Amino acid sequence: MDIQTTIQSLRDELSQHNHNYYVLDKPTISDFEFDQLLKKLQDLEMQHPEFFDENSPTQRVGGSITKNFTTVAHEHRMYSLDNSYSTEDLMDWEVRIQKILGNVDLEYTCELKYDGASISITYENGKLKKAVTRGDGFQGDEVTNNVKTIRSIPLQLKGNYPPKFAIRGEIILPFSGFEKMNQELIEIGETPYSNPRNTASGSLKLQDSAEVAKRPLDCLLYFIVGNNLPFKTQFEGLETARKWGFKVPTQAKLAKNMQEVLEFITYWDVHRHDLPYETDGVVIKVNSLQHQDELGYTAKSPRWAMAYKFKSEQVSTRLNSISYQVGRTGAITPVANLEPVQLAGTIVKRASLHNADQIQKLDIRIGDKVFVEKGGEIIPKIIAVAERGNESFPTVYITNCPECQTALERKEGEANHYCPNFYGCPPQIVGRIQHYITRKAMDIEGLGGETVALLYQNGLVKNYADLYDLKIEQILPLERMAQKSAENLINGIEKSKEVPFERVLYALGIRYVGETVAKKLAKHYKNIDAIANASLMDLILVDEIGDKIAQSVIEFFENIENRITIERLKAVGIQFELVENNTQVSDKFAGKTFVVSGVFEKFSRDDLKKAIEDNGGKVGSSISTKTDYVVAGENMGPAKLEKANQLKIAIISEEDFLGMIGN
Missing domain, CATH: 3.30.470.30 (DNA ligase/mRNA capping enzyme)
Known part of the structure; x- marks a missing residue:
């Protein structure tokens, strides 16, 4: 078979597998096998550019930049429907x-x-x-x-x-x-x-x-x-x-x-x-x-x-007031406070107004009777004014932060107004600490969002580094805090020092740096100092890091307060260096996806997931046609069991899994 025929054959095979997966929802090979075939085709196309095809499966990943989209006439007009x-x-x-x-x-x-x-x-x-x-x-x-x-x-x-x-x-x-x-x-x-x-x-x-x-x-x-x-x-x-x-x-x-x-x-x-x-x-x-x-x-x-x-279920009710919420990044979200009303099976008291443009577009005013419906059947939203209040006045969007009174800013191209008082605005401070303690970040057991707010209100913490200076005698006077709960909180904070670097990086709350980006940065740079000293261009060259993320990282580390906080965290033993994963023992699960459900005797759920990944497998969050195995423990959810049986997915026990990894 000549090289052109080989390339075309691979293209046809990959196109068929793509169709099976995305159109028929009936994959016939694993993701790993698909990726291997795609890589083989990419290599051949690079070696033989004379056989380039703009419709090759390798071109689906994108990468082309379009600054201005060309206006094109339709050969056959696209009519609207009555x-x-x-x-x-x-x-x-x-x-x-x-x-x-x-x-x-x-x-x-x-x-x-x-x-x-x-x-x-x-x-x-x-x-x-x-x-x-x-x-x-x-x-x-x-x-x-x-x-x-x-x-x-x-x-x-x-x-x-x-x-x-x-x-x-x-x-x-x-x-x-x-x-x-x-x-x-x-x-x-x-x-x-x-x-x-x-x-x-x-x-x-x-x-x-x-x-x-x-x-x-x-x-x-x-x-x-x-x-x-x-x-x-x-x-x-x-x-x-x-x-x-x-x-x-x-x-x-x-x-x-x-x-x-x-x-x-x-x-x-x-x-x-x-x-x-x-x-x-x-x-x-x-x-x-x-x-x-x-x-x-x-x-x-x-x-x-x-x-x-279809008729969207909508109701009319009175708009009593508009309040403004401040997120942990300073984004301002206006919220409509409504006369409580029944809508789609729930009592609705509040609805999002999104931003200043939306308020102006609908000319929403306090005292109006407004139509409310579920947006996408999920989020209550105001869609129109039903009846104008007798003495209504146009809504004037706030110019200062409702929490710290700092003048708001709105960058070009941004939908929301922002409070720039990043280090002095209470909701932003509390929000960052609350983000720091979440399960996917530092996972501090015994410390919840309400307790963080109490700690801040009592002057005990002003940033997440302050958590590590807390003493039991400082915590005990807080509302609903007893000796045992205070001890659990201190122990949870101490245990967070074992959290790996990629989760610490996510916990810092750098704008635009979610879980996936944090893992990419940690894997590429290995430690916090290398990230802090990286140039904008260095960051952009990292896989999946664009201009916006890179600029945000630069700005975070340019701030002296962030530098001081990180040094304090280093001093108490927080993990700011990647511990190379040497536990990969095999690739026997390469291309296989597992879903873990229930309670286990020999493993915690996290340890079980780690064992899957250590042997080259993937861990899925829900059962689908992509799932190869469900590892079932005690009290497995009946819905998951039913779906696994319906899709004819192999359900294995903890003992079965141990046998598969050779233990």
Whole structure:
């Protein structure tokens, strides 16, 4: 086999494995085996650049920078859909189209309406050629490099396809990925994203495609446009697209009449909450493409399609006041204090107002009656003013920190105002210490967030280094503090001196440095002094460290107070040097993912996870099709047990695991 054939064969094999994993959710090889094949292909492509292919699986990692996105005209206009909100609306729509078609028997394709960012992707000779956002329907922004990083979108099609066509769909961010991204932001003291849809849309316009590649975006396809298409109905089109390699949702249904359409709507109005991504309605399309052609378009919408919008549960209530919260990084978050009201099964008293721009946009005023709904079914938010208060005045956003009265700042391009009094603002001080003691950081047993606040209020701590000077006799007078709890607190602080360097680095609370970044920095630099003395360019060259993170690290260590605090922590024995992991005893679990559940006799859960990693394995947080083994102890969660059995994943005992590692 010549080298070009070998390269193409590897590309085809990797594309198939990618399809199995991201589209079918049925992987046939481990992550480790996939990575090995990908590395082999990367090496061959580097050695033979004459065989470069922009649609090779190796190009999905991104890395290209787009300063300005080119505006491109759509070959086929992207129309918007008319909306309906009731059975009567749909019946009226059917009457209108029957008048045009002449009372023919109609079938409909029912599809869920996905709440994402619309995209049109053009393929030529089976290869992804161009991806363009919806824009105004006539033209949009070309985001091809960013879209290529989304692994559920095929770069090369399978089967018999037309020489050229475009396929439409929605770029979405599943709830699990959205929550993970927000958790990482919260951990580094940043404001979380407001909803999955806007986050998905914003991701498509990031300048660095490598950053897009890190985001867990997905793409659901639903409509093909082009000439001489090899199918005659919308439903056949969905099935054909699936055969070509596209991720087409399986929830779509062929309805023989309007009654079946209504049954589909009724079912999904309830079960949409079980889906892993946002959907806000159902799209009903006349199934026959010939009928679609006959019906044509209005100035704005196709006559042959209608969007039925699910009703978001919303209520109106009085806005009593607006308060302003200060986060540990100084970010200011305005919060609406509401007259308590029942919404989606819970009593809502507060709602996020996000920032000054949102307040101004909605012209929200104290005393107004406002509409409140659950944003993405999760976070209560104010969506509009329902009724203006009798003596209302425009809301004037605060100019000074509500806690320390320092004048607020707002950097260019930032959504939030910030209090710059980093070392003197009480919520920031307390927030940093509370972050320092968390489980993923120093994990100080016996010390909680409320106790930290008490210690600060009583003048016992002003930064996390002060924790190590505490004495039992200082703690005992505190509220709800007895001899035993005081001893546990001091012992927990003492034990934190054993926490490894990468967790200490995360605990310091450097802005933008979450768990993963802290591990990268610790592994690269080995000790705190090397990081403190690194230049901006040195930091940027570290894997996954961009300009923003690097600049934040530089600023942290330039501050004399931070330097003094670190020296104090060094003096009491905090680990500021990486202890090289020499416990890797084998790679027998390479490519294998384990989930640990329950209580064990011979291992703590952390020790068990370490043993897995020491033998080359990965530890997953939840059971999925990627899981190879579940190590089950006493009191394993019934939901995990059921899911493991459902997915036919091997469930092993503690003894089984010991046998696998040879103990």
